[in-house]
Amino acid sequence: MAKPSDGSPHITKVPLETISKLAPFSGLILSIILILYFAIRFYILEPILLPLIYKSTFTSMPLGSPLRLGFINHHIAGLTKFLILLLAAYPFISVAFLTSSLHTPFAKGSSVTMGDILIVVAQMLIAMYIFELLYRPKISPSAIAISLDLVKERDATIEFILCTVWGAFDIISEFLPHLTIILYRVYPHSHAFLRKIFRIAAITTFTGTLAETVLTMFLFGSLWERWTLAFKVATPMLHVVFTAAQLWGTWNFVGLYRRQGVLLREYEKRKDEEEGRGDRSLSLSEEARDGNGGSGEGHESRGGGKTEGAVSVVVVRQGDAQRVKETTLSNDFAISERGSPNSRTS
Template sequence: MEFALGHHGDLASERGNWTCEAPPGLAFACLRPMAMSEMFPFSVVFVAAVLIVFALLKQFVLENYMMHKDSLHGRAYARLKPRDQRTLVNHHLSLVMKVCLFIIGIYPFCALVSGHNFNTRFVARLTIGDVLFLCSHTYTAIYLFELCYRQGISYITWVHHSCTILIAQLALAFTATHRAQDTTIEMVLCLVWGVFDILSEAITHLTMVLYRLYPTRHAFLYRALRTAFVVSVLSTTIETAVVGWFYGALFRRWSTLNKALTPMLFVAFVAAQIWSAICLWRIGSAKGVLMRGGGGELEVGSGEAAGEEGKEGSK
C-alpha cells in the first residue's frame, strides 16, 4: 500500500509528492520526517515548570490538605513510616497526572497513528505535535520527580525510570532534527510504550492507594490486587503483540542502531512489567490468606515485606 508522505488537515497543501510503502494499519510510517513541535527551544523551561507544579501539589494539596490527620487519608498516612508516606503521596500524584495525560493525549496519539503528521491542528493554534510534546515532557517529569522525592527507591525503579527518561528525551530530540528516516516511527513506538505504561500503572497506583487506605479490608484488597494483576498481564501481552508487529512490519525502515536497541529495551521493559505482575500476585496472595483467616493482621506500612517494594520498583 502506498501513502503520500505529508500530513492531513489545515496544512494539507504542503503535502509533498514523495511516496512510500507502508503495511496496512501503519500509515504513520510514511509521514514526512519533521520537528514534533515548534516549542522545542522551551523544553527545559517546560520541564522545570512541571516539576514546580508537582512540588506545589505535593506540599500544599497532598501533604498539607489531603493527608491532614483528621481526614481518611490522614489517619492512614499517620500510621506509616516516613518512607511509606512519601510513597503514598507519590502514588496519588502519579495516578492523577497519568490519568490526565491519557485523557489529553489519547486523541492526538490516535490521530498520529492513523496518518496525521505532527503539524495537524488540534485546538486553536495547538497542533497534535504540540500536545504530544507537552505530554511527553510531563510524562518524563513524573519519573524525574519520583526519583528525587521517594526514599529508599529500589534499583529496578531507578534503572527503569532513568532509562524511560533518557529514551523519551532522545526520541523527542531526534524528531527535532528530523533528518533520519525513522525518527517519526521511533517516536510513535515510544508513545505506544507510554500509553500501555499509563494504562497498567494507573490501576496499580490506584490499588496501592487503596492498600494503604483500607489495610484491614482483606477481601476487598484481594479482589483489587487480583484485578490489577490481570490488567498488568493483559497489558503486557497486548503490548508485546503490538510492538512485535510494529517492529517486524517496519524492520526495513529502522536504522541499524534501532534494529538492535529496540528489542533490548523492550525486553527490559517487559521483564519489569512481569516482575510487577508477580509482586501484585504475591501481595494479593498474602491478603487472600488473611481473608480466609489463615494468619494475623499485617502491620500497616509493612507492604514491602510482602513484596510491595519489589512491585513498585518495577514500575
C-alpha cells in the same frame, strides 16, 4: 497518502518531519512541570488535601518514612497519568493509527498541533518518573527504563511515535496499580476486597504487557526499513527492560494476592473459633440453668412451703474471653449468685 487498499499501518506513512515547534524547549517544559509537581506535593497534597481525605490514615504515617513518601508518590503518579490520558488520547490515536500527522491542528483553526500536545505530555510523564527517582527510597525498574535517552537521528519522528505507544501502555496498565496501592494503605484489613483488586491488578498488568509487546513489535517490524542500525539494536533491548519491569510488577501483585488470601483464611479461622467458644459458653449456661432450676424446687421458705426458683443467665463478652453470670432469684431476693459457668446452686 496511501491508497485505501494499502493495508499497512498509518505509522509507516508518517513523513519525516519535526515533531513540534516546542521540541527545542523540552528542557524548559520539563523544568516547569517538575516545579509544579513539587509545589503540588508540598503545598497542596501533603499539608491539606491528603489529611482532609484520609484523616488519621495519613497523619499516622511518620514524616519522611518510605510509607508516607510512597503514598504521596502514588497519588501524584495516578493523577498525572489520568491527566495525560485525557490530554493525549485523541492526538495519540489520530497520529499513530488514523490519518493525522504531528503538524495537524489539535482543533480546527487552532495553532496548537498534535505534536505540541504530545511533546508536553511526554515531558509530564518523564517529569513524573524523575520525581519518583528523587523521592522514592527504592527506584522502580520502569522509572530507570523510561528515563533512558534514545538515539535522535533521521528516524526521530517514528521513534517518537513508537515511544508514545510505550507511554500509552504504561499509563493504561499502570494506572490501576497506583489506585490499588492507595486502597491497600487505606483499607489494610479488608482482606477479601484487597484480594480481589490485587488479582485484577495482576491480570491487567500482565495482559497489558502482552498487548504492548505484540503491538510494539508489529509497528517496529513494519518500520524496519526506516530504522537506523542503532535503533534496530536499541529498540529490542529497551523493550526487554520495559517488559521485565512490568512483569516484575505483575509478580509482586500475585504475591500480594496470595498473602491476602492467607490473611483472609486466618481471619475466618479465628472467627470460627470465637463463635465456637461462644456456643460452648452458651451450652454451659444452659446446663447451669437446668441444674439451678432442679435444685430450686427443693428450697423451702420459712413458712414451710416450697418456693419456685427463677434463673436468669447473662452472657457477658470481654474481648475474646467470655464469662457467664448466673443468678437464681426467689421471692424477689437473691438466693445465690455465681460467676463461673461450671458452678451449680447448692
